[in-house]
Amino acid sequence: MTKALCATFALALAGLPGCKGPGDAPPPAEPAASASAAPVAAAEAPAAPKAKETGPIKVGILHSLSGTMAISETSLKDVALMTIEEINKAGGVLGRQLEPVVVDPASNWPLFAEKARELIQKDSVSVVFGCWTSVSRKSVLPVFEELNGLLFYPVQYEGEESSFNVFYTGAAPNQQAIPAVEYLMSAKGGGAKRWVLLGTDYVYPRTTNKILRYFLHSKGVADDAIMEKYTPFGHADYQTIVADIKKFAASGPTAVVSTINGDSNVPFYKELGNQGIKASDIPVVAFSVGEEELRGIDTKPLVGQLAAWNYFMSIDTPENKAFIAEWKAYVKEKNLPDGDKRVTNDPMEATWLGMHMWAQAVEQAGTTDVDAVRQAVGGQHVKSPSGFDIEMDAKNHHLHKPVFIGEVKADGQFQVVWKTDGPIVAAPWSPFVPDSAKKVADWTFPWVCGNCTEGKYKSASATASL
């Protein structure tokens, strides 16, 4: 098939680079996809530059609209479309309108990579907003790096990563997980001595729990006071795990750190409520449960359970009031499902922030060219709905974010019980993990590296320090 396609195109367009025989496959290149996309681009080549500078700017949206992650990701698609509409109403970017291209990778991780390739190559989008689970981000990462695309990733994650092609607008572990555990250790948080690390079985929970284990060790918690458990995606039977938590808690004050993702949270919290575990006895802090996930659950048995985020819908600032009002009006106007029951949450705020930062950067760069925009995104400031002036770190591509810890209220909203004084600088490489502590993420000269123990331009850094 590939061979036949290549042969045909080779006749029409001699020396097309994408055509390779089956023998020389190794570089993770793009046999069929690029071969079919390239002729189109070539045919339009003469008109392309002009159309590119005047037509609408295409923005890719890559979120699961079906499958186990749809519970969380659908709202991100909606809020991205809302922000695009907001920017368009204000005159667009560089005087051009934004045009969303929405695709559904259906909670299927390999499909994320295919859809990302499709967005960059076939739809030639200028930027992509997308992904929720870390496994989906890991799946698209090689595609963005290979095709020099630009991804804004809006969800808190496990860190241990910094890509030249990705801007992380969610929290790194030191902006969510570590403060939450510190809070539960404090007298106000219940003074937990024993820890249950419970998660869905994939890269984010496993890495976060690895970091937390190192962190707990540094606080003098022994391994026998830590219980680590994983369940598959979509797991629905939490009887044994909840019973195990109870037994484990018999030996001292216990807290549960939940990195369960997706719709498994519903049966987990149902079981927790039904087995009579109260937040004042065994608090559960979740890193992937926000207002949106609580919408599908009867929250009365969960009152007092915790979540750590960088934004809550209940935060009382004028910026947040405006953000919520904009969202409510958008939901009403577009007649989205569930209407006035729709809520805002942290990843939605992060999507909104990321899109505004990108738009500002494009204005500043005067072009949608990825290399130019990337340089401009670093150092952008946006006033966030949480009421803080949020900055994009030019070095590590992460946002400086405030941390809030909230308790679930009976109405499904969160009551903030602890917060930082101001934004915290992200540490993508955790200082608690010995291997990571040495690594540096810094995309400015002389480092220019997301995963290095020494700068790329070592001699330059040596002379610079003299």
Place this chain on the structure above:
Amino acid sequence: MRSPTRNRSWLLAALFAFVALAWVGRSRPAWADDTLASDIDHLGSTDPVALHDTVDHLAKAGDARALPALQALDDGKLKMDTAGHAFIDDNGSVKSAVPGANRAPVGALTAVEVDNSMRRELGPALAALRLSAPEKDVRLAAAQELAGHPSDDATVLLRTAEKNEKDPDVHAEIVLALAQVDLASNDANRRLAAVVALQQSGDISFKGDMERLTTKDPQGEFNEPDPRVRQAAAATLKAIENKIALISVVGNLFYGISLGSVLLLAALGLAITFGLMRVINMAHGEMLMLGAYATFSVQNFFAAHFPNHMNWYLVAAVPAAFLLSFAVGVLLERTIIQRLYGRPLETLLATWGISLILIQTVRVIYGAQNVAVANPDWLSGGWQLLPGVVLTYSRLVVIVFSAAVLLFTWFVMNRTKLGLELRAVVQNREMAAAIGIATRRVDMWTFGIGSGIAGLGGVALSQLGNVGPELGQNYIVDSFMVVVLGGVGKMAGTVVGAMGLGIANKFLEPFAGAVLGKIFILGFIILFVQKRPQGLFALKGRFAEVG
């Protein structure tokens, strides 16, 4: 740590003071009311430290008249007006939080927010004030709360209650609560008595205390100086560990039966369509899904038309789910499956296609997102069998429901004309046709009933997990596993297969984890079917060769 400076004479003095206070409190002098009123109004303080002090003060004062206000604070019903007075807002009916005060709220009311650290303090405070309540149940609940959350503040009230309490159940809980305070006593005899009392209670939550008493501190000294107490603590620890082992076995057995009943509900329909009719029905999971969506629709119908009877929508959902899945099953049999009898490969592909069509249809109608199916009130909560083993009502009801569905299936198969004809057709189609049975009609009915039973399974699944278009996909593999393991064509095999898988899964899970446990089970079934392809319960005689 609890203060070790307590001694008998101090205690007696405190007791006298308390009795005197209670006496004075009864005559309600003006000054007492004033501190009570100002204390209650202080519950609205936004300063957490002041709030904690006020709760502390009210709890120590032991005045039961503060109860409504504290309870309202715990329930989130305590509100403040703009003049700084506290009110209780009980679903719209607002009254003053200070008993006897006739005040109307000034300006808008704002709710006082409580967090976990506050709730941890409020629980024992409320319980301490309730120890002298006239109703036994209230006292028992209060004593249990204090036994679970020992607090120094309540000690004085507990000692009084210990003397006055006549009811043995409540008394036992009070002794338990005091024993935890006494563990920190300076008097070794007191500590010994406390350990013995804790051992008698059989509660596992003292494991941490016992571990502390039997181990050494970092300096190499025993945490507990007295060897008698250490010995008693070691015995208690042993008893607790035995108890935990017992709890694990009993708990796993229940969880296994519960998982087994879910598998049974999921597989029972398949036992008919695949087991008896030999249709490799890949759309079986979607029949479960349709049943769950029927439950969702009935719930919405009730919410719109009978909001007062929302608790009983589930009862109406049972026949609705059965009828919907039955109708879809009959439709499929008439239009597609009856043309494919005896061609298993085509059936497999066709039913797989049908399953995709059904999933997509549901997506178009209800959307791709999960829908929320609420548990009725009577399915929330659980019943404590042992300390540490809670049988949740939803699981209990599913077990009973699966037994009922099994009974229904058995009845249809063995006590109805259709069942008789079905068994005749399955045994020998030509002979059955020769004696005048309309075999095609029997096929249709059987497939319909098999699908309808799957719909019933969907009702149960909607109460335990998520309801989404892909719901059936999660259960199709499990269902086939149960039927193949149990033996194709045997109802008893399905029951044993489902229960066996459920229990094996739950006993493996604590050791292997949820992910590995499933893999082990799958590996075991593959080996088992290699060894015994006919499954646990094989059909015997000539009948066996027909299939």
